[in-house]
Amino acid sequence: MLRRFCRPYRRWFVIGPLTKVVEVLFEIVTPLLVAHMIDRAVAGADSSELLSIVGLLAAMAVVGFLSTLACQKVAALTAQGFGTDLRSALYAQVNELSQEQVDAFGTASLITRITSDVNQLQLAVALTIRMLIRWPVLAVLSVLSALLIDWHLGLVFLLCLPVVGVIFWVVMGRSLPYFRVAQEKLDRVSAIVREGLAGTRVVRAFVREGHEQQRFEQAAAEQADVSVSAGRLSALLNPLTLLVLDAGIAAILVLGGGRVYAGNLTQGQLVAFVTYMNQALVAVGYVANLVITYTRAGASARRVTEVLNAVPSVRTAADAQAGLPAAPACALELRDVSFTYPGGGAPALQHVSLSVPCGARLGIIGGTGSGKSTLASLFARSYDASAGSVSVLGQDVRAWDLAQLRGCMGYVPQRVALVRGTVRSNLLWGRDDATDAELWEALERAQAADFVRALDEGLDAPVEADGRNFSGGQRQRLTIARALVRQPRVLVLDDASSALDYATDARLRAALQEMDGLDATVIVSQRVASVRAADLICVLSGGEVMGLGSHDELARGCAVYREICETQHVDLPEACMLEGGR
Numbered sequence: 001m002l003r004r005f006c007r008p009y010r011r012w013f014v015i016g017p018l019t020k021v022v023e024v025l026f027e028i029v030t031p032l033l034v035a036h037m038i039d040r041a042v043a044g045a046d047s048s049e050l051l052s053i054v055g056l057l058a059a060m061a062v063v064g065f066l067s068t069l070a071c072q073k074v075a076a077l078t079a080q081g082f083g084t085d086l087r088s089a090l091y092a093q094v095n096e097l098s099q100e101q102v103d104a105f106g107t108a109s110l111i112t113r114i115t116s117d118v119n120q121l122q123l124a125v126a127l128t129i130r131m132l133i134r135w136p137v138l139a140v141l142s143v144l145s146a147l148l149i150d151w152h153l154g155l156v157f158l159l160c161l162p163v164v165g166v167i168f169w170v171v172m173g174r175s176l177p178y179f180r181v182a183q184e185k186l187d188r189v190s191a192i193v194r195e196g197l198a199g200t201r202v203v204r205a206f207v208r209e210g211h212e213q214q215r216f217e218q219a220a221a222e223q224a225d226v227s228v229s230a231g232r233l234s235a236l237l238n239p240l241t242l243l244v245l246d247a248g249i250a251a252i253l254v255l256g257g258g259r260v261y262a263g264n265l266t267q268g269q270l271v272a273f274v275t276y277m278n279q280a281l282v283a284v285g286y287v288a289n290l291v292i293t294y295t296r297a298g299a300s301a302r303r304v305t306e307v308l309n310a311v312p313s314v315r316t317a318a319d320a321q322a323g324l325p326a327a328p329a330c331a332l333e334l335r336d337v338s339f340t341y342p343g344g345g346a347p348a349l350q351h352v353s354l355s356v357p358c359g360a361r362l363g364i365i366g367g368t369g370s371g372k373s374t375l376a377s378l379f380a381r382s383y384d385a386s387a388g389s390v391s392v393l394g395q396d397v398r399a400w401d402l403a404q405l406r407g408c409m410g411y412v413p414q415r416v417a418l419v420r421g422t423v424r425s426n427l428l429w430g431r432d433d434a435t436d437a438e439l440w441e442a443l444e445r446a447q448a449a450d451f452v453r454a455l456d457e458g459l460d461a462p463v464e465a466d467g468r469n470f471s472g473g474q475r476q477r478l479t480i481a482r483a484l485v486r487q488p489r490v491l492v493l494d495d496a497s498s499a500l501d502y503a504t505d506a507r508l509r510a511a512l513q514e515m516d517g518l519d520a521t522v523i524v525s526q527r528v529a530s531v532r533a534a535d536l537i538c539v540l541s542g543g544e545v546m547g548l549g550s551h552d553e554l555a556r557g558c559a560v561y562r563e564i565c566e567t568q569h570v571d572l573p574e575a576c577m578l579e580g581g582r
């Protein structure tokens, strides 16, 4: 799965290790040369012969150094390129996933997967190029060279290796699960940091810093605990292998001394032998580290591929119809729609049926948590209904081309989402090619023209992340303007005027009423004043429709609606509960 991200860098995966092979060969030859030099010196060779050997050694050192540099560079370029490609692919995939899937992964977890997990993989790629060939080859060649020098002594050496292998197998097998849990704990830590940072003001206003701090510390401590457990296990690896190999060296020195004395081995050869042992020992240590890195990368790879392999659950059907329906009789229609958020809990909507004729306005009213936003989000297919069907402009949303459906819809979410940039760049999200005149017209209609005009830079005034340099009401109006720039056929306003005063809200509604080309408007609100002029009002409570009709009809026949009106001091006609209202 992740292999395709390595493919563009295939040749580096060959060239990098090749430079390492050069280095390894030099490292193998060096002890032989040194042994030769020692034996010649003991035998009383002249200094010019010794000097030429020193020169050769120096030249090999320089070439070895240069090839190391080249390899470092190749490894860095490849790892960075791989990481960047993988991150882009993950980000693109996250944008494809439905809201439901993003909720299921969790935003914080997606962030750690794109950052920390990709970093782990990047490290593994760099090590693959720099180490994967080098250390095992060095270990094997060192052992072979030692055997060639003296196979009797070499046998001691060979006895050590299976012991080391068993140690690896046991330790790595046990620590793998820890690494996965550690990354999951990291998700939790970043979730808490995210919540804390996003709600700094609320946290301070409610004097919850201490509580938040505690929550963070606990999560961080849990993460640390797991990491320490994992670390403790892998920390065993190096000392244990070193212990085995050091014991081997001690044995060789004792036995080897005897063999030099007996004349079976020269002094130079014994020095070379011990050097090979040391080299093999260091190599095995590095191989151990390599295995640890791969183990961690394996855990990360699984988390990354989980995201990459997720099949977007809301997507355009293969047989979707292209082209917009011309003039449908019914702009919006819900047929027995129920919806439950993933992760269970009570259904957010139950058996909702309604139909909005073309050109009409639908009002949705109800208390917090009654399902208003959920209902509003079904039209743009942010979620798919669990049961029943949703139609927009006479066509089932599942049969729509997704981009086209969203393209003809202006959606103003309850939670304002402005992005860093300028007023203009935010408005152009509505439609890339809108002219300034069109932007101003949208601002005018959204009752935002006055305050934008008052800004020094006008349309080019900066907008900070989340639009935090604007007041709540200003942000709402900018978001409405953005939706209007699109010249939508269906406009959905989810509590879009909650931060506006009554007079501005009234002017906004009047301006929207005059808009051309709208096939339907959906106004979600908790205020009777915002929905009372709508052609059809849907009263929600606990996800169920409590009443459906015009203001006058509901004011007479729907007990829940009357109750809402009374708390908001709206004048009511005499109740007439005969029409089946609840």
Ligand SMILES: Nc1ncnc2c1ncn2[C@@H]1O[C@H](COP(=O)(O)OP(=O)(O)O)[C@@H](O)[C@H]1O
Residues within 6 Å of the ligand: 103, 341, 342, 348, 366, 367, 368, 369, 370, 371, 372, 373, 374, 375
């Ligand atoms: N992303 C979500 N995941 C799980 N439950 C949710 C989610 N969003 C809303 N809910 C639940 O669905 C119900 C309806 O929520 P919502 O439609 O936002 O209500 P309203 O907009 O009327 O305040 C609530 O009980 C809420 O807790």
Ligand SMILES: [Mg+2]
Residues within 6 Å of the ligand: 372, 373, 374, 414, 495
């Ligand atoms: Mg809501």
